[in-house]
Amino acid sequence: MKRLIPLMQREWLQHRNGWLMMAGIPLGLSLLLLSFGQIQIGQEAQAAGPALPALLAAGSIAGSTAVIFLIAAFSSLVIVSNLARRDHADRSVEFWLSVPVSHSESFAAPLIVHLLLVPAAALVIGMLGGYAVSFIVVSRLVGAEAWFVLPWGTIVMASFSLMLRLLAGLPLAMLWLSPLILLVVLLTAWFRRWGWVILTVGLGLGSYLLKLVFGQPWLNRISSELIKAAGRSLINGDQGGLVVDKASQGIDALQLLPAWALADFGAALQALATPLFPGALLFAAGCFFLLVQWRQRGASAAG
Amino acid sequence: MNAADIQHPQATDQLVEARDLTVRYGAKRAVDGVSFSIPKGRVVGLLGHNGAGKSTLMKALVGLAPTEGALSVLGLDPVKDRVTLLESACYIPDVATLPRWARVGELIRMMSSLHPHFSAERAAALLQRTSVSPRDKVKNLSKGMVVQAHLALIAAIDAKLMILDEPTLGLDVLSRKAFYEMLIDEWCDGERSVLISTHQVEEIESLLSDVLMLNEGKLVLSISLEDMDQRFVALSHDASVAQEMAAAHPLLKYRVGPGPNGNAALFDGPPPASVEALGRRVRPSLVDLFVALTRKPELDRTQF
Numbered sequence: 001m002k003r004l005i006p007l008m009q010r011e012w013l014q015h016r017n018g019w020l021m022m023a024g025i026p027l028g029l030s031l032l033l034l035s036f037g038q039i040q041i042g043q044e045a046q047a048a049g050p051a052l053p054a055l056l057a058a059g060s061i062a063g064s065t066a067v068i069f070l071i072a073a074f075s076s077l078v079i080v081s082n083l084a085r086r087d088h089a090d091r092s093v094e095f096w097l098s099v100p101v102s103h104s105e106s107f108a109a110p111l112i113v114h115l116l117l118v119p120a121a122a123l124v125i126g127m128l129g130g131y132a133v134s135f136i137v138v139s140r141l142v143g144a145e146a147w148f149v150l151p152w153g154t155i156v157m158a159s160f161s162l163m164l165r166l167l168a169g170l171p172l173a174m175l176w177l178s179p180l181i182l183l184v185v186l187l188t189a190w191f192r193r194w195g196w197v198i199l200t201v202g203l204g205l206g207s208y209l210l211k212l213v214f215g216q217p218w219l220n221r222i223s224s225e226l227i228k229a230a231g232r233s234l235i236n237g238d239q240g241g242l243v244v245d246k247a248s249q250g251i252d253a254l255q256l257l258p259a260w261a262l263a264d265f266g267a268a269l270q271a272l273a274t275p276l277f278p279g280a281l282l283f284a285a286g287c288f289f290l291l292v293q294w295r296q297r298g299a300s301a302a303g
Numbered sequence: 304m305n306a307a308d309i310q311h312p313q314a315t316d317q318l319v320e321a322r323d324l325t326v327r328y329g330a331k332r333a334v335d336g337v338s339f340s341i342p343k344g345r346v347v348g349l350l351g352h353n354g355a356g357k358s359t360l361m362k363a364l365v366g367l368a369p370t371e372g373a374l375s376v377l378g379l380d381p382v383k384d385r386v387t388l389l390e391s392a393c394y395i396p397d398v399a400t401l402p403r404w405a406r407v408g409e410l411i412r413m414m415s416s417l418h419p420h421f422s423a424e425r426a427a428a429l430l431q432r433t434s435v436s437p438r439d440k441v442k443n444l445s446k447g448m449v450v451q452a453h454l455a456l457i458a459a460i461d462a463k464l465m466i467l468d469e470p471t472l473g474l475d476v477l478s479r480k481a482f483y484e485m486l487i488d489e490w491c492d493g494e495r496s497v498l499i500s501t502h503q504v505e506e507i508e509s510l511l512s513d514v515l516m517l518n519e520g521k522l523v524l525s526i527s528l529e530d531m532d533q534r535f536v537a538l539s540h541d542a543s544v545a546q547e548m549a550a551a552h553p554l555l556k557y558r559v560g561p562g563p564n565g566n567a568a569l570f571d572g573p574p575p576a577s578v579e580a581l582g583r584r585v586r587p588s589l590v591d592l593f594v595a596l597t598r599k600p601e602l603d604r605t606q607f
Contacts, residue, residue: 009416014402090400090402095401097367099414099418100388100417100419102385102386
């Protein structure tokens with residue numbers, strides 16, 4: 001653990017500018033465009049009446065959180081996919097191999113940072129940025145004074161509940177996706193840039209052929225189930241309650257959100273009780289082991 | 304065999320012990336059955352042509368290459384105990400490159416966190432002797448400056464063994480001299496040992512206490528420089544006695560100076576008395592010995 005933290009700090013030093021841009025540019029652009037662009041809302045939203053400002057604010061916060069999170073998650077996946085070979089480009093892999101750090105720590109630290117900490121930080125930044133976005137949106141559509149008299153207790157509780165729900169579901173989602181993510185990392189280690197191609201073609205063609213020739217749909221079923229399970233870990237949705245109830249003017253939905261988030265997370269936990277989950281973890285562990293082996297062998301390449 | 308098969312170094316006073324050590328890359332034996340040891344307080348030169356197996360041997364010593372045979376470094380198995388070993392043995396690979404995205408000061412801070420025996424103050428002090436600033440980004444430094452920064456980082460480690468694979472590649476002569484002076488005057492303390500490979504043999508000859516020579520993966524010489532002076536004899540001689548010298552089958556015939564008197568013959572052991580009378584004893588240089596022991600036989604025939 002004592003070496004994991006400095007290795008995680010290395011990720012900060014290497015990627016901090018990209019991360020700041022990743023969060024700053026979308027938020028800055030949103031604020032700019034919403035400040036000077038044209039904003040239109042649909043008839044249904046207008047029908048919300050007095051609840052409109054609160055719903056606009058909550059929607060802005062949720063939207064900002066989702067956008068920043070998705071950008072962070074996507075960029076993290078891109079970075080992680082090239083994890084095994086990233087230090088080969090500037091040949092600094094030789095430097096990293098000369099410091100007293102194990103091969104498994106060298107892989108674990110960036111995986112923790114990019115798959116957990118960065119998306120988690122994106123959720124927090126996205127939500128906080130969402131408050132600024134909500135001010136612009138509410139000011140432009142209703143008036144600045146309306147923003148100051150919003151039912152902030154309800155909105156803050158709702159937005160924090162949503163953020164906490166996503167934060168709690170994030171590790172589960174990453175565990176569900178870990179077989180696919182680590183498989184990409186492994187294939188990229190073995191086949192460089194062809195890793196993605198081999199994974200995509202392999203899964204696509206493999207699924208098709210297995211189903212067509214052998215009547216075995218399990219590959220397609222498993223890979224799609226992993227992705228669906230990851231999504232359900234973040235928002236299960238089976239509990240209902242996220243739909244704005246017109247009769248209650250939408251405020252009730254916001255008030256119900258903390259309870260819904262808790263129940264939804266419980267459902268995500270329950271979804272772990274399937275043979276697929278330990279199987280997925282076992283497969284991911286196998287990929288991780290092969291990555292460590294690859295690094296050991298890669299380190300010993302003729303110099 | 305492994306490190307456990309070799310007597311503990313505290314008992315033998317050896318920092319490195321290799322016995323029948325082999326490193327394979329597929330079918331190729333990059334290092335082929337070498338046996339040697341490095342005691343405390345030695346500065347050992349590892350010499351060999353390109354592809355002789357020097358880098359591979361050094362990688363094996365720090366656990367970055369799987370080995371056959373027995374190898375013990377600081378009493379540890381380099382592959383199994385790589386992390387522990389690297390806490391007490393520092394290593395600069397031949398393609399040493401620092402991460403381009405980092406500032407030198409950030410690398411110092413990172414090394415402080417990662418390496419239990421790293422001194423940030425020492426690294427900063429060593430950097431002050433160079434033209435590199437802690438605020439410099441590696442990507443903005445010249446190749447020589449990157450090497451200077453890397454050497455400062457490595458020399459700031461309080462290690463028992465330093466393994467340097469072509470450490471001064473890309474450095475100008477002044478920087479090379481400054482580094483070697485620092486290495487001998489400040490880093491080597493009689494307890495620590497250095498294993499250093501370089502093609503600039505003449506520059507480090509005076510620093511070395513021992514030499515290992517590799518040829519095609521095989522160890523052709525492992526000797527201290529004192530023993531080398533006693534074992535190998537060079538005779539400078541006049542061109543008129545060249546045939547007599549050649550008849551005595553020297554290891555190498557070469558020139559030590561201009562003119563008809565500038566010929567020399569290198570012998571492994573004392574030359575025959577009849578031949579010795581024809582020449583004058585001179586000290587063979589490491590380069591001459593290296594050439595004598597590592598050149599290919601087919602080249603021998605064409606050179607004489």
